[in-house]
Amino acid sequence: MSKITPYIHSEDARAQAGFYIQALGGEIKSVTTFGSIPGTPEENKDKVMHMQVDVGGNELFFSDSVFGPVQSGRSISLSVAYDKDADAREAFNKLSEGGQVKFPFDAQVWGGYYGELQDKYGLNWMIVIAP
Template sequence: MNTLTPYLFFNGKCAEALDFYCAVFEGKIGDKQLYSEAPQAFEGADPNWVMHATFECDLFTLMMSDGTRAQTDKGVAFSLEMNDRAKQKMIFDRLAEEGEVVMPLEDTFWGAHFGQVADKYGFRWMLHCSDS
């Protein structure tokens, strides 16, 4: 199944936002990883910031991050989880037309085939594929 999940960026306030949303929506943190826990360095990232987290409640799921200091977007991205690499590549390539590849499609340390692209309107898309 393919799913689209909002991915929010908080520029250093992700842990605070996670606690806030847990209280407001009576939800829980599904996953949380700091930049310091990643096996590679990320330009502009504070090691104590949240690299990736999920927030889950009975209404919805959000993915969240502090991002990096190098980011210039509006603090939101679309995270599309897929199960077909050929379709992932087709969509990625179409989004990249007149856009900008942020991270090319590649296998990652977290087990997904992943890439990021900003489309021609400036919206960022994060394409995850678990199919090999």
């Protein structure tokens, strides 16, 4: 059996992970910095090489981008399914703070609820309640 874990490259992994933890709940499980590698330039020693985060019961990995700027796009979205309307709306509202709502969270013709946004870090999210 295999498992897919989103790996998010960030300009500020600690801040971005903290934003998702605040919006969805969770905690940082582990952090390794580039300073653990001999010969790392001083300006990169405190940067995150690998961070494991539990966000709303799901595992995400983060790393600071030290080899160039992060480029966001529409090639991938994180979809989060909820059972309760209040939980879904709260997550949608918190994740959209400082970001851009692409599709308002609302009832859909297929019987569920759906909303799409790009957060302030450029990551795309789909928030869903199945019918």
